[in-house]
Amino acid sequence: MTTTEAAEQPLGIGEVAERTGLSVHALRFYEREGLLVGPVQRTSGGRRRYTSFDVDWLLICVKLRESGMPLADLKHFAELVRHGPGNEAERLRLLDAHRQRVDAQIQALEECRSVITWKVGVYAEHLARGEAGGLWDPTT
Amino acid sequence: MTTTEAAEQPLGIGEVAERTGLSVHALRFYEREGLLVGPVQRTSGGRRRYTSFDVDWLLICVKLRESGMPLADLKHFAELVRHGPGNEAERLRLLDAHRQRVDAQIQALEECRSVITWKVGVYAEHLARGEAGGLWDPTT
DNA sequence: ACTTGATCTAGACCTCGCTCTAGATCGTAG
DNA sequence: CTACGATCTAGAGCGAGGTCTAGATCAAGT
Structure with missing residues (x-):
């Protein structure tokens, strides 16, 4: 479940959109809705930099959504992961x-x-x- | 594809709701949207009387909807059937x-x-x- | 006749899951 | 330096698919 890329450099929102199939709008929306596990890093200028962890999580989100999981459940899941082990x-x-x-x-x-x-x-x-x-x- | 009932008497909207799993609201909504093949018969008092044809059609609609067919396509299909053979x-x-x-x-x-x-x-x-x-x- | 529950119409309203807009800013190529 | 495209935020808007409301009417039981 790792990106096929060898490079580990963080990606811009457009590239993530391409890789996940989500629109850039949807990516920002997901973030606002608290569907991501961690806060997305930013450049000094304020642009989002997605790590491969972020992208992997998003790919899972896509699969869960595709199979009909409501955003609310996805959010709940993200919260659980966010609050660490236990x-x-x-x-x-x-x-x-x-x-x-x-x-x-x-x-x-x-x-x-x-x-x-x-x-x-x-x-x-x-x-x-x-x-x-x-x-x-x-x-x- | 026929109702298990032996009786052929037309049904009220509540009974049709039970048999199809659609709400009475949805049944009226579908009718308004032109998703039914024919106009539903009415009693002298204005209540809908569904024939077993109506119910069979609705059961098909339910299956098509369940499998993700948009209402627009369902409507199109209903129109084709309505306009007869050919x-x-x-x-x-x-x-x-x-x-x-x-x-x-x-x-x-x-x-x-x-x-x-x-x-x-x-x-x-x-x-x-x-x-x-x-x-x-x-x-x- | 009276009560009760189902049904009627028209139309407002709701949730979900994005999508789009406006107006500003960033960052890279020339 | 200047363009130009990509990205930013906040918030409005949208399409699908119903759901619900109000206020009236119908039909059946007692």
């Missing part, structure tokens, strides 16, 4: 609960998929018959 | 495109799942070691 059990519970939700989601999607596939089949068959069906159920 | 090819395209999106979604979720599972493993191991790790990467 709460690993709670972090584990949070992640595991989310994993279960993801599993449920996958199952639901697979069910949807099969319904859709069935419907696609119905249409395909209908079209193969060459529009011959006058007795065609309008709800399908 | 556009089955387009309906098929719409559904098949959605199925592909669902497949992509499932794949993405499975990737997320594996990242999360890995992270859960990291925590579980850490806890099993009995908090013994001082050299504990803070981003995990």
Whole structure:
């Protein structure tokens, strides 16, 4: 879970945006919302410098968001990590609960998929018959 | 794809809400938005009476929504069905495109799942070691 | 007739998760 | 030095997808 780069120099917000797929707006927004573990370093001029830790954390955030974790939970998780060791059990519970939700989601999607596939089949068959069906159920 | 009921009597909005899992508010909202194929019948007093066709259509809507189809696409689909036969090819395209999106979604979720599972493993191991790790990467 | 609960309409309101704007500043290339 | 693009802050705005409210009406039980 480390950036493929060999270099360890901190990155600007634009580069981080590219690497994470988040917009620069979203990156600033996430920071404001307290979704990051630590405060992001700044240059003397006030520009953000992201370490590879920051980027790794963001990549995890992206995965969690992608799988439907609400920002509030992400924030909670970040707070736990921020407040250091001693709460690993709670972090584990949070992640595991989310994993279960993801599993449920996958199952639901697979069910949807099969319904859709069935419907696609119905249409395909209908079209193969060459529009011959006058007795065609309008709800399908 | 037919309601398990033997009876064919039309249903009130509350019963349809129960059967579809949509709220009565959402049912009225969907209707306003033109997501239904036909106009819902009314009693002399103005109450909606849903036929089993309506309910079946709604059940499909629920599946499509659950799998992330936007209301706009659902509306488009409803319009195609409403305008009768002759556009089955387009309906098929719409559904098949959605199925592909669902497949992509499932794949993405499975990737997320594996990242999360890995992270859960990291925590579980850490806890099993009995908090013994001082050299504990803070981003995990 | 009266009460109670479900339903009606129109439209305001809400949450979520960003996205965009304005106006200022930084930093690098020429 | 001058441009020019990238970044800064604070805060407004937005699109999706409903949810909720008010005030009226309907329908069924007693």
